[in-house]
Amino acid sequence: MNAPLRVAVVGAGPSGLAAAFRVLELAREAGRTVSLSVIEATDRPGGAIGTDEVEGFRVERGADGFITDKPALLNLAKRLGIEGRLVRPEPAQQGASVVKNGELFPIPEGFSMMAPTGIRAFLTSPLISPRGKLRAMGEVLLPRSAPRDDESLASFVRRRFGDEVLERLAQPLIGGIYGADPELLSLRATMPRFLDAEQSSRSVTLGLRRQAARAAQTAHGARYSLFASFDRGMQVLVDALVGALPSGALRLSAPLQAIRPLPEGGAELTFAGHTERHDRVILAISARPSARLLEPLDAPLARRLEQIQHGSCALVNMGFERRLEGLRGYGVVIPDTERRPAIAMTFASRKWAERAPPGSDLVRVFLGEQLAEEADDERLIRTAREELGSLLRIHDVPRVTVVRRYVAAMPHYHVGHLERLATIDRLLAAHPWLSLAGNSLRGVGVPDAIKAGEDAAQLALR
Numbered sequence: 001m002n003a004p005l006r007v008a009v010v011g012a013g014p015s016g017l018a019a020a021f022r023v024l025e026l027a028r029e030a031g032r033t034v035s036l037s038v039i040e041a042t043d044r045p046g047g048a049i050g051t052d053e054v055e056g057f058r059v060e061r062g063a064d065g066f067i068t069d070k071p072a073l074l075n076l077a078k079r080l081g082i083e084g085r086l087v088r089p090e091p092a093q094q095g096a097s098v099v100k101n102g103e104l105f106p107i108p109e110g111f112s113m114m115a116p117t118g119i120r121a122f123l124t125s126p127l128i129s130p131r132g133k134l135r136a137m138g139e140v141l142l143p144r145s146a147p148r149d150d151e152s153l154a155s156f157v158r159r160r161f162g163d164e165v166l167e168r169l170a171q172p173l174i175g176g177i178y179g180a181d182p183e184l185l186s187l188r189a190t191m192p193r194f195l196d197a198e199q200s201s202r203s204v205t206l207g208l209r210r211q212a213a214r215a216a217q218t219a220h221g222a223r224y225s226l227f228a229s230f231d232r233g234m235q236v237l238v239d240a241l242v243g244a245l246p247s248g249a250l251r252l253s254a255p256l257q258a259i260r261p262l263p264e265g266g267a268e269l270t271f272a273g274h275t276e277r278h279d280r281v282i283l284a285i286s287a288r289p290s291a292r293l294l295e296p297l298d299a300p301l302a303r304r305l306e307q308i309q310h311g312s313c314a315l316v317n318m319g320f321e322r323r324l325e326g327l328r329g330y331g332v333v334i335p336d337t338e339r340r341p342a343i344a345m346t347f348a349s350r351k352w353a354e355r356a357p358p359g360s361d362l363v364r365v366f367l368g369e370q371l372a373e374e375a376d377d378e379r380l381i382r383t384a385r386e387e388l389g390s391l392l393r394i395h396d397v398p399r400v401t402v403v404r405r406y407v408a409a410m411p412h413y414h415v416g417h418l419e420r421l422a423t424i425d426r427l428l429a430a431h432p433w434l435s436l437a438g439n440s441l442r443g444v445g446v447p448d449a450i451k452a453g454e455d456a457a458q459l460a461l462r
């Protein structure tokens with residue numbers, strides 16, 4: 001009988017846990033035996049996802065839900081047997097607001113990240129001046145641009161819809177997801193469907209409408225809303241993935257310190273106090289720490305990984321004892337032009353059922369890079385409360401406050417990202433025992449992190 005294939009997955013965030021689950025599935029299908037280790041630096045699995053129960057409030061550590069038009073997470077949920085625990089956002093609330101001159105206005109219905117597709121709602125919105133509306137509506141008449149290598153999201157929105165749509169709507173929505181500057185983000189690497197809409201239909205507005213009509217025609221089977229989560233929060237996914245691991249496979253509080261490739265194939269991994277050998281290594285951690293580990297064995301690969309920028313943010317969760325007035329929709333996004341410390345707010349207990357005790361509310365305030373990196377918790381809480389007071393006139397003292405800080409944790413795919421990826425893939429081919437997962441390379445949300453993990457598992461067992 002062949003010796004089992006020793007597979008190490010480094011990082012027990014959603015990407016690493018999904019990679020581990022896929023390794024087990026593929027090995028079972030192929031009738032192969034594997035010896036699996038999932039190695040996590042901290043004392044809990046889940047990485048940036050997970051849910052804490054605090055005095056009756058269900059507080060998400062990071063992600064509170066995910067988009068459903070990328071199928072990896074939904075497919076995984078089915079295979080894990082937790083499909084029945086998926087929930088959709090509360091339909092009664094719907095929509096979100098954007099801040100203009102310190103006041104809240106609804107985001108026009110049908111506005112799709114960078115493009116107004118609901119014409120009536122856009123034309124009646126007080127967010128954009130008559131001149132800005134005329135400019136944006138003229139998009140349907142503009143010619144298709146000549147194909148170019150890449151461009152920033154800001155350049156795309158500006159040339160198709162004008163400055164006002166960029167500053168008042170696209171920038172805060174993009175900032176709310178990527179925590180990044182649209183002047184730097186690559187259109188091809190982040191939102192290629194808008195480029196496809198332009199290239200296929202000449203006008204982005206018309207192209208998006210055609211995409212939507214096609215999606216409606218081809219939709220079959222179970223339909224989900226665009227966002228979903230789990231009944232008891234994202235922890236449901238973490239628990240199911242951890243529960244599917246063989247006993248003893250998950251090792252916590254075990255930061256990987258060094259990697260040394262072995263002449264006979266595979267690699268030796270160094271931890272505090274011991275080393276161990278593995279035939280395959282899946283690094284499911286962010287690009288910067290991966291670069292540090294890979295530097296001694298492949299400096300050009302490490303350099304390309306190091307070049308991928310990552311942003312920071314802080315999250316202040318506040319649970320209030322009473323139902324707050326003034327919370328409309330799922331939350332608020334805040335344009336840079338407002339020059340405020342907050343980037344966005346989510347009204348968690350309005351967006352999802354059973355996130356707060358009856359008659360109370362849970363609000364999450366996202367604060368920007370500088371505060372996340374420099375301010376202490378007390379200042380973060382004070383700033384979040386000031387923002388709630390000034391934007392929503394809420395001055396209550398929260399019963400529960402939970403601060404999370406994510407430093408250099410949000411990958412920013414800058415213009416040229418796809419060329420960098422191609423070079424990374426070419427350099428990786430020299431290390432057949434190594435594959436990279438995580439969200440630094442091919443998509444920033446949980447569904448993409450899961451797909452990256454599953455693809456890395458496939459490569460490892462090929």
Ligand SMILES: Cc1cc2nc3c(=O)[nH]c(=O)nc-3n(C[C@H](O)[C@H](O)[C@H](O)COP(=O)(O)OP(=O)(O)OC[C@H]3O[C@@H](n4cnc5c(N)ncnc54)[C@H](O)[C@@H]3O)c2cc1C
Nearest residue numbers: 011013014015041047048062063064256438439444445446
């Ligand atoms: C504040 C915030 C809000 C978000 N909201 C959403 C959302 O609403 N929807 C959505 O889809 N996505 C959201 N995301 C993104 C989502 O959380 C990520 O896509 C996802 O967590 C990436 O998973 P990952 O496994 O690649 O990385 P991570 O979740 O970062 O996990 C990596 C793991 O590797 C471990 N590790 C690092 N170095 C080592 C080492 N040397 N040895 C061993 N282990 C190591 C870390 O401790 C960590 O547990 C959000 C992210 C943040 C920060």
